[in-house]
Amino acid sequence: MIPVPARFPLFKDLTQAGWDLGGSGSNMRTPSCCVGPARCEWAMYDTLDACYNITQNFQDELHRPFFPYKWKFKFAGCPNDCVASIARSDCSVMGTWRDEIQVNQAAVLEYAKTVDIETEICDRCPTRCIEWDGKSLEIDDPNCVKCMHCINVMPKALKPGKDRGATILIGGKAPIIGGALLCSVFVPFLEMDPESDYEDLKELTEAIWDLWGEHGKLRERVGEFIQRVGLSNFLEEIGLDPVPEMVMAPRSNPYIFFDDEIFETDGE
Amino acid sequence: MAEERITDIGPPHYEQFLPPIVKKNYGKWDYHEILKPGVMVHVGESGDKLFTVRCGSPRLLAITTIRKFADLADKYCDGYLRFTSRNNVEFLLTDESKIDPLIAEVEEYGFPVGGMGNGISNIVHTQGWVHCHSSASDASGVVKAVMDELMPHFQSMDLPAKLRVAYACCLNMCGAVHCSDIAILGVHTRAPVIEHENLPKMCEIPTLVASCPTGAIRPATVDGVNSVEIVEEQCMYCGNCYTVCPAVKINNAQTDGISIWVGGKVSNSRVAPKFSKLAIPFIPNNPPRWPETVEAVLNIVNVYAENARKHERMGEWIDRIGWPKFFELTGIEFTKYHIDDFKHAGETYTRTAQLRH
Numbered sequence: 216m217i218p219v220p221a222r223f224p225l226f227k228d229l230t231q232a233g234w235d236l237g238g239s240g241s242n243m244r245t246p247s248c249c250v251g252p253a254r255c256e257w258a259m260y261d262t263l264d265a266c267y268n269i270t271q272n273f274q275d276e277l278h279r280p281f282f283p284y285k286w287k288f289k290f291a292g293c294p295n296d297c298v299a300s301i302a303r304s305d306c307s308v309m310g311t312w313r314d315e316i317q318v319n320q321a322a323v324l325e326y327a328k329t330v331d332i333e334t335e336i337c338d339r340c341p342t343r344c345i346e347w348d349g350k351s352l353e354i355d356d357p358n359c360v361k362c363m364h365c366i367n368v369m370p371k372a373l374k375p376g377k378d379r380g381a382t383i384l385i386g387g388k389a390p391i392i393g394g395a396l397l398c399s400v401f402v403p404f405l406e407m408d409p410e411s412d413y414e415d416l417k418e419l420t421e422a423i424w425d426l427w428g429e430h431g432k433l434r435e436r437v438g439e440f441i442q443r444v445g446l447s448n449f450l451e452e453i454g455l456d457p458v459p460e461m462v463m464a465p466r467s468n469p470y471i472f473f474d475d476e477i478f479e480t481d482g483e
Numbered sequence: 484m485a486e487e488r489i490t491d492i493g494p495p496h497y498e499q500f501l502p503p504i505v506k507k508n509y510g511k512w513d514y515h516e517i518l519k520p521g522v523m524v525h526v527g528e529s530g531d532k533l534f535t536v537r538c539g540s541p542r543l544l545a546i547t548t549i550r551k552f553a554d555l556a557d558k559y560c561d562g563y564l565r566f567t568s569r570n571n572v573e574f575l576l577t578d579e580s581k582i583d584p585l586i587a588e589v590e591e592y593g594f595p596v597g598g599m600g601n602g603i604s605n606i607v608h609t610q611g612w613v614h615c616h617s618s619a620s621d622a623s624g625v626v627k628a629v630m631d632e633l634m635p636h637f638q639s640m641d642l643p644a645k646l647r648v649a650y651a652c653c654l655n656m657c658g659a660v661h662c663s664d665i666a667i668l669g670v671h672t673r674a675p676v677i678e679h680e681n682l683p684k685m686c687e688i689p690t691l692v693a694s695c696p697t698g699a700i701r702p703a704t705v706d707g708v709n710s711v712e713i714v715e716e717q718c719m720y721c722g723n724c725y726t727v728c729p730a731v732k733i734n735n736a737q738t739d740g741i742s743i744w745v746g747g748k749v750s751n752s753r754v755a756p757k758f759s760k761l762a763i764p765f766i767p768n769n770p771p772r773w774p775e776t777v778e779a780v781l782n783i784v785n786v787y788a789e790n791a792r793k794h795e796r797m798g799e800w801i802d803r804i805g806w807p808k809f810f811e812l813t814g815i816e817f818t819k820y821h822i823d824d825f826k827h828a829g830e831t832y833t834r835t836a837q838l839r840h
Binding site for chain 1 (some may be wrong): 488505510512665753
């Protein structure tokens with residue numbers, strides 16, 4: 216515990232040494248990231264750079280609590296998600312790739328001496344997109360869902376593809392108030408080039424903050440807000456087109472709120 | 484004095500804390516390998532090798548311990564160490580010959596080396612009775628008691644897959660235990676007791692009324708004081724009201740306790756991320772060593788270790804064998820409390836990054 220008279224001298228000493236205060240209350244909490252490219256071969260983008268950039272860019276939002284409730288950013292370099300971003304953040308920036316897994320067949324053969332590739336790799340693949348004939352590994356890459364399992368088991372032989380970026384997922388939180396939520400897909404793939412200064416991510420974030428800031432209830436996290444207003448309404452307000460990657464399945468109930476435009480012809 | 488305090492500067496840039504070998508190989512790591520429990524090597528495309536020694540450390544550290552860690556880092560690692568997201572301390576070495584002497588000294592100081600691969604890493608936990616207002620149980624004490632028994636799995640890699648144990652002392656779940664293989668969670672079991680005389684002085688009544696997710700709190704005049712009343716049948720003991728109003732006491736030394744949840748995961752590997760599901764609804768608090776909680780966790784770990792297939796996390800194993808079999812094998816009683824009665828919309832949203840690009 217800090218004695219009251221020591222508080223301001225401590226704040227002064229901390230900040231003058233380069234360590235800022237902030238990141239509590241109904242504001243942007245201090246963003247966090249995985250170890251990323253500093254010590255991991257699976258960082259699909261520079262998590263440290265992105266985290267630092269976003270933190271510095273939104274200093275006002277980090278220091279002044281004017282949101283309905285807290286907002287957490289977490290930056291994970293790959294779908295292993297070592298920072299638990301999908302469970303612990305309102306905005307999960309999760310590294311992924313779009314092209315083929317890089318396979319070193321000689322190294323696969325080396326692993327085959329200790330790893331039962333058929334049962335430990337092929338059978339555990341969620342989409343069964345890997346085949347092994349005892350000599351070489353064949354991956355049906357368009358069917359790969361980037362789960363990381365095969366790469367995790369054989370890190371010397373398999374590497375993620377080269378066309379890299381991130382999936383943006385939003386709305387995760389722990390139980391209080393409306394129950395726990397995992398983040399859900401918002402943008403299936405976003406390039407995370409440091410040269411871009413992460414402009415796309417910043418624009419999306421500001422659009423969400425504007426909407427949620429205006430219409431969110433007190434202590435309502437963005438995931439709860441989206442459930443209250445509906446994901447489709449939320450997307451419409453943000454200006455993002457709906458894509459099938461956002462849902463596990465289309466609706467199964469017929470209670471659709473139709474817009475008037477469905478009767479409009481294209482001018483013929 | 485105020486003008487001497489700087490603000491809006493953000494944290495110091497991370498680059499100044501990176502070891503030279505990390506700066507040189509930044510983004511150019513080729514692969515990694517676990518050499519033995521608690522020791523791994525990252526090999527750069529340059530051929531450079533960075534060794535990591537992982538040690539379990541308590542989440543609440545004395546400054547003397549931090550200084551000791553720093554001294555060890557000075558002695559063996561050119562002054563570089565880091566803390567993991569599960570509060571382990573990792574020493575980063577470039578000289579392979581220093582690994583074993585470092586381990587010997589760390590262990591002599593009383594800290595275990597391990598927590599890697601198919602074993603149990605550190606228990607992520609909250610503050611508990613140390614300094615949290617809403618805790619239903621202790622955190623550090625329960626974690627210490629449980630981890631003492633799980634230590635063999637921290638120091639080896641003898642489990643089917645990773646097993647992540649997490650602890651949170653109330654439903655706020657600061658430890659995000661809701662996606663752990665085994666979650667130990669403090670629970671309140673009774674509606675809050677209202678201190679009517681303090682309430683108007685400490686709390687905003689409209690905010691307090693609005694804080695209740697089930698609408699169980701209503702404004703009321705009690706003994707001439709502007710206060711609130713609680714419809715006890717509607718209370719689900721979440722404690723959100725207590726967070727906004729300290730005069731609505733949710734803590735109760737007699738009726739607070741612990742629940743156990745299983746089968747959650749965070750990573751996207753193989754199957755999508757999952758929430759932990761209820762295994763044991765209530766175990767009474769029993770400090771200082773919580774023997775019933777320790778035994779319950781050990782039982783689940785042992786049954787999982789005996790029955791799961793290689794690479795199968797707790798939740799994947801349970802999904803394969805089914806929940807009835809889980810309750811049968813563990814001997815845990817299935818009760819009415821296991822059946823969910825909380826509305827949860829949005830089940831059709833994609834809550835995974837498993838996508839075809």
